[in-house]
Amino acid sequence: MFDHFVYIEPCARRGQDRAEVVEHRDGLIVILADGAGGTSGGAEAADTVMLWARAFADRTGDIRSASKWAELLAKVDQQLQLNNGQTTAVIVALFDDGIVGASVGDSAAWIIKPGGGYIDLTSAQVHKPLIGAGGAQAVPFEHAQIEGALLVASDGLVKYAPPAQICSAASDPEISSAAKRMVDLTRLKSGALWDDVAVVLCRRRRAANVSSHARRKRYSLGEDGELVEDSDKQPDSSDVSG
Numbered sequence: 001m002f003d004h005f006v007y008i009e010p011c012a013r014r015g016q017d018r019a020e021v022v023e024h025r026d027g028l029i030v031i032l033a034d035g036a037g038g039t040s041g042g043a044e045a046a047d048t049v050m051l052w053a054r055a056f057a058d059r060t061g062d063i064r065s066a067s068k069w070a071e072l073l074a075k076v077d078q079q080l081q082l083n084n085g086q087t088t089a090v091i092v093a094l095f096d097d098g099i100v101g102a103s104v105g106d107s108a109a110w111i112i113k114p115g116g117g118y119i120d121l122t123s124a125q126v127h128k129p130l131i132g133a134g135g136a137q138a139v140p141f142e143h144a145q146i147e148g149a150l151l152v153a154s155d156g157l158v159k160y161a162p163p164a165q166i167c168s169a170a171s172d173p174e175i176s177s178a179a180k181r182m183v184d185l186t187r188l189k190s191g192a193l194w195d196d197v198a199v200v201l202c203r204r205r206r207a208a209n210v211s212s213h214a215r216r217k218r219y220s221l222g223e224d225g226e227l228v229e230d231s232d233k234q235p236d237s238s239d240v241s242g
Contacts, residue, residue, distance in 0.1 A: 002028055002094060004202040007179040009193060016087075017154045017198035018046040022057040026064070027095030029057040030200050034088040034107050034154040036130055037195075041085025045132045049089045052076050063093040063100075066140035070102035073131060073138035077104075080132030087131050089138075090122060090152050094202055099143045099150065104136045106155045107198075112170045114148045118163060150202040153182070156195035161185035175201055 004021045016035030021028055033049040035042025056072050057063065069091045080086070088105025101109060101121065105128075109121040126137040149170045157166065165185050172178035179201045186193055 001096070001205055002202050003175050003205050004028060004030075004200065005175045005179045006198075006200050007176070007183060008196070008198045009183055010196045011156070011193040012196075014043065015196040016043045016046055017156065017196040018050050019152070019154075019198040019200050020050055020054065021200060021202070022054055024057060024063050024093075027093060028202060029053070029063060030090070030092040030094065030101075030109075030150070030152045030202065031057075032090045032107055032152050032154065032198055032200060033131075034105065034156070034196070034198065036086040036088075036132075041083055041132075042087060043085075044083065045080050045085030045087035048080055048083075048085070049073075049076055049087055049131065052079070053089075053091055064095065064098070066100035066102060066142050069093065069100065070138040070140040073102055073104055073136065077131045077134065077136040077138075081134040083132070085132050086129075088154070089131050092121070092150065092152055094146070094150060097145050099146060100141070102138045102140045104131050104138050106159070108151075108153055108155070108158045109141075110151045110153075110158075110166075111143065111146050112149045112151055112167050114171075116164075116167055118151075118167055119143070146202075146204065148203075149178075150200075151182075152200040152202075154196065154198040156193065156197035157182055157186060157199055160194045170201065175203055 019032040031053040033046035035046035088107040090103040092101035103122045103125045111119040121141045125139045169181035179199045
């Protein structure tokens with residue numbers, strides 16, 4: 001399946017970015033929300049997106065419908081409209097043979113290619129109105145299975161770090177180091193951040209390395225004319241030196 005790592009770093013004491021990965025029998029669901037700064041209730045709005053998406057992921061038997069994730073975000077928009085908080089949202093369902101999801105706002109979901117470059121799954125998303133403002137337009141997306149890495153991030157990363165450097169950081173063999181390197185790209189000289197940063201990185205789990213020597217079997221012709229695997233062949237008197 002997939003390895004994943006979630007890294008969130010606020011720029012102030014209480015950040016408004018939220019991110020989580022929910023495991024499902026068919027794959028993974030990545031949920032990310034970035035509460036709108038400068039408005040009251042941003043953090044609470046992001047928390048509500050996480051709560052609703054997590055609950056839906058836990059009870060649904062089908063994570064492969066992009067339209068269902070878009071419908072869910074539309075329902076959260078109507079719920080939050082009563083509470084005045086606003087937030088972006090990205091939900092991505094990742095499974096062996098594909099990716100689906102939906103988004104609102106300026107957070108992002110990218111497929112980072114093994115050889116460099118990326119595909120922006122959220123390129124068609126509508127930035128405003130945000131979820132909670134009423135009338136948010138959740139845009140669904142679909143893609144074939146990933147080759148490389150899936151990155152879901154708030155604008156604290158994609159707005160302040162060059163895409164080429166983000167893609168380069170994703171190639172780090174250690175997935176946790178890759179995510180932390182991405183966040184470091186956004187730091188000021190003082191070490192502070194421009195904005196809260198949330199990063200979720202997913203990569204297909206690598207098969208355990210098996211040496212060619214271990215895979216290859218050797219056979220000898222036994223006295224009865226049958227092939228005998230060397231490891232199973234019992235030494236006879238001619239094989240033992242006295």
